[in-house]
Amino acid sequence: MSSSNNGTGNRNGSRNGHRPLRRGRRYSAWSLLQHGLSGADWPVTFRSHPKRDSYDVVIVGGGVHGLATAYYLAANHGIRNVAVLEKSYIGSGGSGRNTAILRSNYLTPEGVRFYDRSVKLYEHLAAELNFNVMFSQRGHLTLAHNDASLRTMRWRTEVNKLQGVDSEVIGPDEVKKLVPYLDTSSTTRYPVLGALYHPPGGIIRHDAVVWGYARGADAHGVHIHQKTEVVGIDVEGGRVTGVRTDDGHRIATPVVVNCTAGWSTLISDMAGVSMPVQTFPLQAAVTEPVKPFLDTVIVSGTLHVYVSQTDRGELVFGASVDPFASYSTRGSLEFAEGVAGHVLELMPALSKMRLLRQWAGLCDMTPDYSPIMGPTPVGGFYVDVGWGTYGFKAGPVSGEAMADCIANERPPEIISAFGLDRFEAGRLVGEKGAAAVGH
Amino acid sequence: MMLLPCPWCGPRNASEFRYVGETGPRPDPTTATPEQWRRHLYFHANPRGWVRESWYHRAGCRRYFAAERHTATNEVRSSGGHS
Numbered sequence: 001m002s003s004s005n006n007g008t009g010n011r012n013g014s015r016n017g018h019r020p021l022r023r024g025r026r027y028s029a030w031s032l033l034q035h036g037l038s039g040a041d042w043p044v045t046f047r048s049h050p051k052r053d054s055y056d057v058v059i060v061g062g063g064v065h066g067l068a069t070a071y072y073l074a075a076n077h078g079i080r081n082v083a084v085l086e087k088s089y090i091g092s093g094g095s096g097r098n099t100a101i102l103r104s105n106y107l108t109p110e111g112v113r114f115y116d117r118s119v120k121l122y123e124h125l126a127a128e129l130n131f132n133v134m135f136s137q138r139g140h141l142t143l144a145h146n147d148a149s150l151r152t153m154r155w156r157t158e159v160n161k162l163q164g165v166d167s168e169v170i171g172p173d174e175v176k177k178l179v180p181y182l183d184t185s186s187t188t189r190y191p192v193l194g195a196l197y198h199p200p201g202g203i204i205r206h207d208a209v210v211w212g213y214a215r216g217a218d219a220h221g222v223h224i225h226q227k228t229e230v231v232g233i234d235v236e237g238g239r240v241t242g243v244r245t246d247d248g249h250r251i252a253t254p255v256v257v258n259c260t261a262g263w264s265t266l267i268s269d270m271a272g273v274s275m276p277v278q279t280f281p282l283q284a285a286v287t288e289p290v291k292p293f294l295d296t297v298i299v300s301g302t303l304h305v306y307v308s309q310t311d312r313g314e315l316v317f318g319a320s321v322d323p324f325a326s327y328s329t330r331g332s333l334e335f336a337e338g339v340a341g342h343v344l345e346l347m348p349a350l351s352k353m354r355l356l357r358q359w360a361g362l363c364d365m366t367p368d369y370s371p372i373m374g375p376t377p378v379g380g381f382y383v384d385v386g387w388g389t390y391g392f393k394a395g396p397v398s399g400e401a402m403a404d405c406i407a408n409e410r411p412p413e414i415i416s417a418f419g420l421d422r423f424e425a426g427r428l429v430g431e432k433g434a435a436a437v438g439h
Numbered sequence: 440m441m442l443l444p445c446p447w448c449g450p451r452n453a454s455e456f457r458y459v460g461e462t463g464p465r466p467d468p469t470t471a472t473p474e475q476w477r478r479h480l481y482f483h484a485n486p487r488g489w490v491r492e493s494w495y496h497r498a499g500c501r502r503y504f505a506a507e508r509h510t511a512t513n514e515v516r517s518s519g520g521h522s
């Protein structure tokens with residue numbers, strides 16, 4: 001596992017150290033024992049409040065990005081008069097629907113540096129939030145089935161190593177040792193020629209990350225308003241002045257942050273900011289649980305499929321986005337058929353497994369497979385969007401950087417390549433080679 | 440998944456088509472600045488509602504056509520010839 005520090009800050013999360021949660025609210029072996037014996041109720045994870053007439057910062061979207069931004073605004077910068085507005089329940093968007101793969105073996109130096117900071121924050125997140133997020137750094141393998149993929153992987157390895165990220169190309173024999181059930185014979189339609197191996201990559205419990213940030217933000221005084229949809233944003237003289245919600249409230253605020261991923265075009269439209277985003281559904285599926293046999297994450301770009309096994313033993317399958325833009329989250333038979341066929345090409349032994357469920361989430365795709373972060377032409381209106389199929393792993397670093405951006409009124413270095421102005425200026429960050437298969 | 444009414448082949452499964460995307464006016468190549476071209480290339484209306492878009496019937500007549508689709512329900516309303 002990589003232990004380098006890329007120089008973007010300390011490795012332990014919040015810069016000013018974290019303030020302890022109020023007495024009685026900390027989770028520990030002792031509190032578990034106490035509650036187990038006394039049968040007393042646990043305190044609520046986060047509270048609900050009446051809405052204030054004004055907040056210093058209003059964050060739209062209660063996914064990992066919105067909640068992490070709120071948490072770091074309060075924890076790192078002391079900005080506590082903050083509201084997170086969520087139209088449904090927290091984590092109801094992509095943050096509760098993703099396949100929870102974390103990694104930092106991207107292709108561009110900007111991308112690698114950024115995602116590596118996130119993996120570092122994730123490594124310490126359970127301690128920082130006093131919430132078990134179940135991060136399992138089990139290793140991540142991207143299979144190469146042709147010379148072109150091998151070439152891109154060698155390129156990625158070199159970029160990764162230069163940024164201090166643990167990443168190497170390994171041959172089919174080593175792949176077989178790591179994943180005995182994988183068909184590495186040379187007689188398949190797409191033989192495995194090698195793989196990009198990324199030991200610090202792995203999977204996490206996505207709901208726990210969402211709840212942990214919500215609880216942490218709440219402990220610092222942030223208001224989380226669920227079942228509150230933003231229906232309008234007021235802009236006067238080129239500056240944001242407030243938001244309107246579906247329950248008839250007008251909340252005054254000088255700062256609005258758009259953290260709504262698949263819905264982000266609709267929110268930016270309210271502020272009059274146009275965006276290079278298209279919303280595509282991404283589907284995933286799980287099987288019935290079986291005994292543990294797969295302790296790495298397997299990805300095949302050529303076959304458009306990836307597989308991991310959860311702690312409960314279910315196999316999680318993912319693929320690429322649906323073939324056309326849509327806000328519909330209906331699953332399709334084409335997806336289930338395609339993913340099953342491709343998984344069987346990799347692991348024929350799974351032919352008797354049964355799919356339990358499939359689902360879809362909305363992904364805000366950008367032309368360069370990189371996010372859009374920072375200020376917009378409208379004063380006080382910030383975006384943290386363009387998370388496509390890969391944004392869960394970026395939650396912590398994005399929250400940290402967006403909080404910094406808002407508190408200091410300029411984007412920190414780590415996100416300077418991801419501004420909205422790059423599209424008209426022609427400065428795209430080509431990340432497709434490492435992000436096209438959705439995870 | 441979804442049926443698309445190809446004006447030449449009739450209703451067919453969406454998997455036979457390639458999605459081309461939203462249709463809209465192209466900037467004039469003789470006068471457009473690089474910024475305007477990039478805007479045209481990269482920016483999208485991406486509405487949640489009715490949108491006019493272009494499809495290519497790759498596993499059929501191999502012709503382009505335009506259709507109106509509701510992006511929340513995937514209901515398709517009309518179709519026409521070239522776009």
Ligand SMILES: Cc1cc2nc3c(=O)[nH]c(=O)nc-3n(C[C@H](O)[C@H](O)[C@H](O)COP(=O)(O)OP(=O)(O)OC[C@H]3O[C@@H](n4cnc5c(N)ncnc54)[C@H](O)[C@@H]3O)c2cc1C
Nearest residue numbers: 061063064065087093094095098099101230361391392393
């Ligand atoms: C099937 C699938 C698999 C994925 N796998 C991975 C993976 O393995 N690794 C990875 O890193 N990423 C993955 N992703 C991508 C990842 O899930 C997203 O990029 C990430 O969760 C985005 O988080 P977010 O907080 O920006 O948005 P979301 O979690 O989508 O939250 C946005 C919130 O905004 C709310 N909202 C929308 N409109 C309004 C409004 N008008 N008012 C108030 N609230 C509103 C929504 O209800 C929603 O809760 C996957 C995505 C999917 C769908």
